[in-house]
Amino acid sequence: MAATETLTAERILEATEEVLRRYGPAKATVVDVARVLGVSHGSVYRHFRTKAALREAVTERWLERTIVALGPYVEAGGPADERLTGWLTALFALKRKKAGGDPELMATFQVLIGENSAVVDRHEEHLVEQIARILEDGHREDLFAAPERDFATTARAVFDATDRFHNPAHAADWSAPDVEDAFTAVVSLVQRALRA
Template identity: 85%
Template structure:
């Protein structure tokens, strides 16, 4: 099997995502990925030494999209309290979109996430770092009264306080008519706590 395009890790990950969407995590194989690319499965293994490594990489790629989409809120100028609300709102919207827009792929990645706890831990750490950056800016601006030494723990607390609105375990609740109001109430509570 030959392909005219150069086989890259990124192309393999794109094909893997499509194969996972089509067959699900239980039935998708490296051979299926290779077939979709028009290459031998050995060519895939040259980039990813094992099926587990491939699944971990595709999970990390999927989670990285969230980090990248939230970066403008974390890095943008402007009042930190507004940036935090924007960041939390964007995270909730991204998760709702993933759950509602492509439920098969969301279910697939739920399985993969369960297999790759280290990837999930790193992902959560990145998100908490973004929150901590916003809180640090708010501390410098005098908007948030959290002591500087407590910023990392406070950022993690904010992440966990809003868990219902970004943890896929709660995705069935996200389409409820009152989910928007519940989200707004939690964000208001978090903002009050940070400013108290």
């Protein structure tokens, strides 16, 4: 890091991600992060009080990318049923890309989500809120039936029904030859269940 460049939390998180990718979660240290940045480890601790806080922030940052990437399906125009299929398809594609494109980072991510279950719970709530907004739009468009209880509960059911296609615990299955057919069948079933 250049001496004139300001040390920011975002810059620290970028460096931490690089260190985690290089060394893995068991061996990565705050000193390694500081070394990449060309600062003392005390400078890193001024932004993140503990190693655990730094790891939590990295996890949150990774998960936030998914929320942002899926946002257009929530905000966009067009029929809600198509937006829901697009949202589910995009989520599956994002997770598959992370699992297949950067296996070291995915393995690191698995460790970090185990350490930061509250961060993961908040992330899932954001995802469920996105689904709920699409379902509400679909109800207003007379595409989806009124929920038995409320949109949040129905959205959670949709999220849970598609768990096999976004939960990293199932990542090993995502390269199976029939996974696309299985995904399409589940999405089709969900869409039929939601119909008005």
